Amino acid sequence: MMLNGVDPIATALGGLAAPAPAGLTDKVFTGWLAAPSRLGEVFVAFTDHGVQFVRSAESVHGDADAFAEAYRGRFGRPLRPAGRAPAGLLPALRGRPAAGLQLDLRGLSDFECDVLSATRRIPAGQTRPYGWIAREAGRPHAVRAVGSVLARNPVPLLVPCHRVVRSDGRLGDYMFGPAHKEELLRAEDVNLDEVAAFAQQGVHYLGSGSTGVVCFPTCHNARRITPAHRHGFRTIGSAVAAGYRPCRHCRPGVEAMPA
């Protein structure tokens, strides 16, 4: 009870009660809204900590109640409609740089957070293999677990799990279906036909004969290598053995060198 702007209880406690306990404001409610995205309409749930859950309308058969049910099943709380989108959400859903977009990833394991944060560092228009995520997340052998985490990505599009592909050049699976993964990557100007053509020849890395740097084929540095100076490699190890150094931008892994 506040009297003339003074809280007698807080006063009695000598101000110890000043900041509300962290858990309290969390329990207020989670808002949701529908918004346009590169996958058509999406449903988005968010708290005051940031965006928590995103699903395409298509994936829940256009049914907002099904979205709310999926949310409740996973987070244990109901949703209620929200009027305004959090800062940065709408541009991010359209694939533009998301200035100030906050994500609410509370409740996820350290491993899940590390996987999502590594995934978030993949620039638009580029791809990285699952093994790269595992290494960047500090668990180089947890490759399959990376797949398990991304299959349940709470915030697809915002954490661009569609940019994570198989190391053999194939796209791999996607929570909304491989066709949508391909569609998203093409919209970002990833040259999938070129990647597939290289993969068919067993080429998964590109080196520049003039700079001596070796990259993933979708790295922006790799795309600037003139064809005359371009050398394809099947493994990063063979490129290193040939005197190339891994690109500091796309950071292809350095595998064990043969003895």
Added chain:
DNA sequence: CCCGTGACACTCC
């Protein structure tokens, strides 16, 4: 180079 197979780290029922 294409296929099958084993191993893998992690999560969930």
Added chain:
DNA sequence: TGGAGTGCCACGG
């Protein structure tokens, strides 16, 4: 609880 099951990967033929 532990044993499935997993958006993969490397290797062997």
